Amino acid sequence: MAIKDRMSGNEAVSYAIRQINPDVMPAFPITPSTEIPQMVSTYIANGEMDTEFIPVESEHSSMSAAIGAQAAGARSLTATSSAGLALMWEELLLAASNRMPLAMALVNRTLSGPININCDHSDGMGARDTGWIQIYAENNQEAYDNFIQAYPIAEHENVHLPIMICQDGFITSHAVENIKLLEDHVVKEFVGEYRPEEYLLNPGKPIAVGPYSVTNYAMEAKKNQEIALENSKAVILEVAKRFERISGRSYGLFEEYKTEDADYIMLLIGSAAGTAKQAVHNMRKEGKKVGVIKLRVFRPFPAKELAEALRNCKAVAIMDRCESYNGNGGPLGSEVTAGLFRHKVSIEAVNYIYGLAGRDFTVEDVYDIFEELSDAVENGKEVEQYQYVGLRK
Amino acid sequence: MGNYSLKEVMNKPERLAPGHRMCAGCGATIAVRAVLRALHEGDRAVIGNATGCLEVSSYMYPYTAWEDSYIHNAFENAGATLSGVETAYKALKKRGRLPQDETYKFITFGGDGGTYDIGFQSLSGAMERGHDMVYVCYDNGAYMNTGIQRSSATPMYADTTTTPVGKKSDGKMQNRKDLASIIADHDVAYVAQTTFTSDFKDLHTKAEKAIYTEGACFLNIMAPCPRGWRYDTPEIMKICKLAVETCYWPLFEVDHGKWTLSYEPKKKLPIEDFLKEQGRFKHLFKPGNEGLIAQFQAEVDRRWEDLQYKCARGN
Numbered sequence: 001m002a003i004k005d006r007m008s009g010n011e012a013v014s015y016a017i018r019q020i021n022p023d024v025m026p027a028f029p030i031t032p033s034t035e036i037p038q039m040v041s042t043y044i045a046n047g048e049m050d051t052e053f054i055p056v057e058s059e060h061s062s063m064s065a066a067i068g069a070q071a072a073g074a075r076s077l078t079a080t081s082s083a084g085l086a087l088m089w090e091e092l093l094l095a096a097s098n099r100m101p102l103a104m105a106l107v108n109r110t111l112s113g114p115i116n117i118n119c120d121h122s123d124g125m126g127a128r129d130t131g132w133i134q135i136y137a138e139n140n141q142e143a144y145d146n147f148i149q150a151y152p153i154a155e156h157e158n159v160h161l162p163i164m165i166c167q168d169g170f171i172t173s174h175a176v177e178n179i180k181l182l183e184d185h186v187v188k189e190f191v192g193e194y195r196p197e198e199y200l201l202n203p204g205k206p207i208a209v210g211p212y213s214v215t216n217y218a219m220e221a222k223k224n225q226e227i228a229l230e231n232s233k234a235v236i237l238e239v240a241k242r243f244e245r246i247s248g249r250s251y252g253l254f255e256e257y258k259t260e261d262a263d264y265i266m267l268l269i270g271s272a273a274g275t276a277k278q279a280v281h282n283m284r285k286e287g288k289k290v291g292v293i294k295l296r297v298f299r300p301f302p303a304k305e306l307a308e309a310l311r312n313c314k315a316v317a318i319m320d321r322c323e324s325y326n327g328n329g330g331p332l333g334s335e336v337t338a339g340l341f342r343h344k345v346s347i348e349a350v351n352y353i354y355g356l357a358g359r360d361f362t363v364e365d366v367y368d369i370f371e372e373l374s375d376a377v378e379n380g381k382e383v384e385q386y387q388y389v390g391l392r393k
Numbered sequence: 394m395g396n397y398s399l400k401e402v403m404n405k406p407e408r409l410a411p412g413h414r415m416c417a418g419c420g421a422t423i424a425v426r427a428v429l430r431a432l433h434e435g436d437r438a439v440i441g442n443a444t445g446c447l448e449v450s451s452y453m454y455p456y457t458a459w460e461d462s463y464i465h466n467a468f469e470n471a472g473a474t475l476s477g478v479e480t481a482y483k484a485l486k487k488r489g490r491l492p493q494d495e496t497y498k499f500i501t502f503g504g505d506g507g508t509y510d511i512g513f514q515s516l517s518g519a520m521e522r523g524h525d526m527v528y529v530c531y532d533n534g535a536y537m538n539t540g541i542q543r544s545s546a547t548p549m550y551a552d553t554t555t556t557p558v559g560k561k562s563d564g565k566m567q568n569r570k571d572l573a574s575i576i577a578d579h580d581v582a583y584v585a586q587t588t589f590t591s592d593f594k595d596l597h598t599k600a601e602k603a604i605y606t607e608g609a610c611f612l613n614i615m616a617p618c619p620r621g622w623r624y625d626t627p628e629i630m631k632i633c634k635l636a637v638e639t640c641y642w643p644l645f646e647v648d649h650g651k652w653t654l655s656y657e658p659k660k661k662l663p664i665e666d667f668l669k670e671q672g673r674f675k676h677l678f679k680p681g682n683e684g685l686i687a688q689f690q691a692e693v694d695r696r697w698e699d700l701q702y703k704c705a706r707g708n
Contacts, residue, residue: 023485070481074481076481206463
């Protein structure tokens with residue numbers, strides 16, 4: 001029986017963590033993810049869960065301790081945002097390359113500077129090549145659902161990789177919405193027990209973790225890690241199917257909204273998908289053939305699947321809530337256009353940067369973008385291929 | 394520890410296997426083996442290791458020299474990494490995923506670079522939180538793995554590759570950080586400073602105490618590096634003896650806040666006796682540099698008196 005409640009995104013993820021009751025959680029506070037370790041600590045203090053919480057002195061240490069705990073044979077996790085994730089960067093690489101299936105609740109916040117506490121995806125995107133699986137949520141329900149699917153994906157024998165479950169800072173993490181929660185025993189059964197094959201605290205079977213590797217071996221280690229990330233795509237879909245059976249909610253690599261006959265599609269990640277869907281809903285009433293693709297899984301990147309989903313439209317607006325300072329567009333823009341090229345899909349593809357450091361993204365912005373796309377296709381208007389939305393004039 | 398016998402402990406099975414790639418005569422492996430000899434037979438251990446000579450030479454894929462479970466994570470986080478391992482032990486024990494009669498001990502090794510400097514925050518955090526672990530610093534007074542650069546453990550006037558002696562330089566300009574005191578000020582269970590003495594009793598006793606005292610424990614072991622210090626490799630025991638007899642490296646412990654001197658030389662030797670054996674201090678013996686040696690001596694005296702005061706007071 002689903003439990004109907006009202007919660008913020010941080011409450012929803014903390015609730016999922018309580019239900020999973022992992023072994024070890026090291027964490028260090030940073031806005032807007034601070035509530036997660038606070039709420040978990042409160043659950044522990046009240047005897048509602050018995051995870052070992054380590055109040056570490058920095059995020060570098062939270063990821064280091066999480067790796068140590070996971071290597072020792074414990075299911076571990078942490079939560080962070082922004083600069084906290086940036087400070088962990090070295091350790092993110094080690095979590096992935098040491099094949100530690102630990103989980104992280106990432107509450108997306110912009111990276112400094114200037115220092116700013118609001119949402120964009122520059123933190124998660126900055127870690128996009130660290131070898132982690134990355135799953136993004138549109139709302140609190142998805143943040144909750146994705147977190148419950150995290151360990152079954154990460155711990156799968158074909159994967160063994162860390163997983164980042166992302167939600168938008170404040171917009172999702174602090175806004176209270178209706179939510180459907182699963183019962184504790186259903187979650188426990190779904191996630192199952194952690195049974196690693198090899199771990200430090202395995203009496204009589206010692207192992208060594210974190211070798212120096214000479215050139216003769218290091219390249220194979222990296223290739224094996226890449227294969228695992230590719231494998232995770234099928235596992236993500238398999239776990240989503242299992243999850244649908246317990247929840248009735250279905251998930252894929254991305255969600256398509258009114259794209260079947262759409263000439264113009266907006267592709268984006270996270271909470272702004274709600275705004276885009278509302279705009280599309282309104283425009284459809286006026287007979288405009290527009291749609292939305294909301295990317296859920298950014299790593300592994302579903303280039304082929306996205307190219308197929310975009311094959312029959314005339315133009316796509318690729319929305320980046322992140323500047324990547326490469327002089328050529330945002331990370332999603334770069335990866336999608338490369339994917340279209342590789343899969344021989346030749347459509348107009350405009351890369352828009354929006355919502356940085358919490359800048360509002362409105363239904364009107366969506367109208368304007370679709371207007372610009374159709375102007376380009378139908379009237380041959382030259383459109384800047386990489387541009388900002390919502391800048392102060 | 395009344396019946397300590399070097400011969401007996403040397404007959405225990407080695408927990409760091411031979412065949413690793415550390416230099417002949419390296420102080421680090423002597424320190425590691427001596428610490429591991431203090432583990433009681435039947436007790437298991439997880440060994441942590443900061444990046445450094447010891448790590449890159451003892452666990453080179455696909456070979457490991459470690460008989461116990463071992464984890465290297467990165468350079469600056471040996472403290473945090475082992476605190477995660479130790480906490481996992483608590484969690485697994487509590488949840489019945491480890492047999493109740495299995496005992497694991499947690500020991501991590503770092504050089505002075507990974508301990509005094511880049512790993513200082515991680516160490517401080519792990520010590521303050523009171524994890525039941527031992528952090529062992531093998532202090533050879535410079536970043537030896539990258540080629541003898543100065544660290545905050547490098548003594549004043551040492552010639553290193555980032556404090557080279559030249560026409561306008563007498564070597565390192567600062568005194569070394571007193572890390573054992575700093576960790577003692579974290580109010581941890583046990584801190585000790587030691588090095589290699591002829592029977593290794595001091596090191597063995599302190600290692601055993603650190604391993605079997607509940608809570609966070611710290612051992613600072615002077616572990617000479619023949620390449621970085623530039624002495625004749627077989628003379629390591631003489632170097633250590635002179636460090637102790639000149640009071641450059643006093644032996645002491647701080648047990649739950651109580652300071653105790655482990656050894657007091659009958660006749661404190663002049664610091665020249667320690668310095669003159671080492672190429673890194675060669676310039677101090679050039680005519681006209683007598684004042685530098687006098688300054689070095691004054692700093693040794695000041696620290697020795699301070700230590701004597703703490704030990705006489707008991708806390």
